[in-house]
Amino acid sequence: MYKIGTNRNGLSRELTDPLLRLHSPGDPNVKLVFTVMKLMNPGVNGTAVILDLKKLPKEEAEKLQRSFEEREYSSYTSSLIPLQRSLPDVRLQGCHTLYSDPNLPETSVIIVFYNEHWSVLLRTVHSIMDNTPPHLIKEVILVDDASTDEVLKEPLKEYVSRFSKVQIVRAESRQGLIRARMMGFEQSTAPVAVFMDAHCECFPGWLEPLVTRIAENQSIVATPNIHGVDPKNFKINEWGQGRRLGIPVLTFPNLLFSWSLMSERERKKRRRETDPVRSPAMVGCVIAVSRSWFKKLGMFDPGLEIWGGENAELSIKTWLCGGGLEIIPCSNVAHMYHPHRPSDENRIRYMRNLARVANVWLDKFKHFTDNYDGSLADYGDISDRIALRDSLKCHPFEFYLTHVNPDQVIPGDGIYTGAVRNAEMTTLCLDAGDRAQEGSNKVLLYSCHGQGNQRWELTEHHEIRVGGECLDSGSEPDVVWKACHGQSGNQEWHVVRLDEHVFLQSNGYCVGVTKDKSALVLEKCQKSKLQMWTWKQNRKPRMS
Structure with missing residues (x-):
């Protein structure tokens, strides 16, 4: 055995025989790399491990x-980072x-886990x-x-045998994340269950806040405040806390x-x-979820395949069926987000999952999701x-939009939605264009077709958007689009109705067409047909 550093508790980091058995041919020659790169406590306190390819042997x-x-x-x-690497205490004051x-x-x-690298899996444990x-x-199941x-078979079993509370359950055939989680849940016995990915690292004091809230x-x-693990250098990237806390939305x-x-x-x-x-x-x-509440909600839909849609399903039905979903700021866990190679097979499975969630929980709003009609993938029985939803007497999805997230953006269901057509030049519409082709973020005046970059939405936050891009009044006299930031300012618009037409007004300026009728312009508002637009009102605002 040889020493490779110490953790914050002073425990020696040594490659013992069971750990050596976990190594595979693709793992580093640890002793050689430590010497060549002059590594000292790599990854300590969540720091990055930077390896210079030029200095490494070929x-x-x-x-x-x-x-x-x-x-x-x-x-x-x-593989170069101790399995018990120390992490800083990032809790907010008062936690x-x-x-x-x-x-x-x-x-x-x-x-x-499925073919997770042994070091990543064991660092999670x-x-x-x-x-x-x-x-x-x-x-820990x-x-x-x-x-x-x-190495994830007998060698892993031998290694985790040192933990009296860790057990391994093995599926005979590939189940996918969702059904495998259900297997683990069926084996579990505690009153609270935590489902965790196999590439996480828990900060000090991570569990107590979650369990306390569930006990209440x-x-x-x-859910905890989620931080990031860099997939290349394994640096722990601390993400927003306090006012900067990130909130997941659908x-x-x-x-x-x-x-x-x-x-x-x-x-x-x-x-x-x-x-x-x-x-x-x-x-x-x-x-983290109460065992009894998770079972009452019908757990994860067993008809969901492999991965995708289960978190949306649990989110929606929790809110609709009398529960709530909360981020607990005093709980901190780092998670490694890494890309998943796309494939036609995975896409079909996700489309199937998506249609199941939409048809069970979204009511009339299912029409705004992909594959709601099963045309891309059959979503099964x-x-x-539906019987579960009926038995729980759950709210309609309108409740979610009114009481849980009235800010929810649903393309096609804006307050105003669709093409924005000029009143003077009735064949021309606002068009977000294509930055890659045009080399500009100017909004264009283009022949109306009402699709793609002409499908504008007015949101509850008074944004006028196409996808994740918003109309922005900060580049006078140009009319531009920029990434939506949700902070009002130059992206706050008021749609002022005059008879059958509307004005698009921001900071005292209106969107109009230049006098030569060749381009869009921001200018002082006046009652000119060049500043008037026809835009379909779809519904009333959800918020006053």
């Missing part, structure tokens, strides 16, 4: 490059004294065991979703999630930065899911 450099190509993260770099109840319920942590009070962990990597209210699904038409800032409405409800934050949606990488 064979090692090829391993490094190959590891990223094969796994979409650098397992080579991960340390809030969660000290010794009588919190026990938790089962369920981790699904070590971070749980090292940063959690022992009395809160009843069991590792669900092997039919991995083919030999069994119908709350709790995106249409694919029901994935995107990040948003906390709304002013939500901010005003909170007394302290440490208070839980209502969240319209969740990131699926770490989810959903009668049991």
Whole structure:
């Protein structure tokens, strides 16, 4: 054995025989790399491990490059970092004294892995065991979703045998993340379950806030503040906290999630930065839920395949069926986001999942999602899911849009929606153009076709947008589009109706057409047909 550093508890980091057995041919020659790169405690406190390809021997450099190509993260770099690497205490001021109840319920942590690199998987396990009070962990269940990597079989079993609370459950055939999580849940016994991805690292004090909130209210699904692990150098990137906390929201038409800032409405409800934050949606990488509440909600839809849609389904039905979803700011977990290679097979499976969620939970709003009619992928029998919804007497999806996230953007369901046609030049419409082709972000005046870059939406925040791009009045006299920032200002517009036409007004200026009728311009508002537009009003605002 040889020493490769120490962790914050002074425990020696040594490659023991069981750990050596986990190594595969693509892993680094640790002793050689430590010597060549002069590494000292690599990754300590979540710092990056930067490897200079020019200094590495050719064979090692090829391993490094190959590891990223094969796994979409650098397992080579991960193998150089102690399994028990220290992480800083990033909790907000006041968190340390809030969660000290010794009588919190026990938790089962369920981790699904499929050919995950052994160092990444074991660092997840070590971070749980090292940063959690022992009395809160009843069991850590590792669900092997039919991995083919030999080191994840007997060698992994031998290594985790040192943990009395860690067990491995193995699927005989590939189940996919969703059904494998269900396998782990069926094996679990604690009153609280935490579903966690196999590429996470838990900060000190991560679990107590989640379990405390669930103990206070069994119908709350709790998630931590999620930070990032860089897939190349394994640096822990601390993401927003306090006012900068990222809030997941659903995106249409694919029901994935995107990040948003906390709304002013939500901010005003909170007394302290440490208070839980209502969240319209969740990131699926770490989810804490009461066992009884999860079962009452019908768990994950067993008809969902492999991966995708399960976090949207759980988010929506939690809110519609009497529960709530919250981010707990005092809980911090880092998660490694890495790209997944697209394939036609995965796309079809996701489309199938998407249609199941839409047809069970979205009511008339399902028409704004992809594959709602099953034309791209058959979504199968959903009668049991509809029966579940009926038995729980859940709210309609309109409730979600009115009371949970009135800011929800649904392309095609804006307050005003569709083509914006000039009143004087009735064949020409506002067009976002194509920056790649035009080399500009100017909004164009173009022949009306009403599709794609001409499908404008007026949102609850008074944005006029196409997709993630918003009309912006900050480049007078030009009319431009920029990435939506949600902070009003130059992207706040008022649609002023005059008979059958509207004015598009921002900061005292109106969108009009130049006198030579060749381009768009921002100018002082006046009653000119060149400033008047025809735009379909779709509905009333959800917020006053």
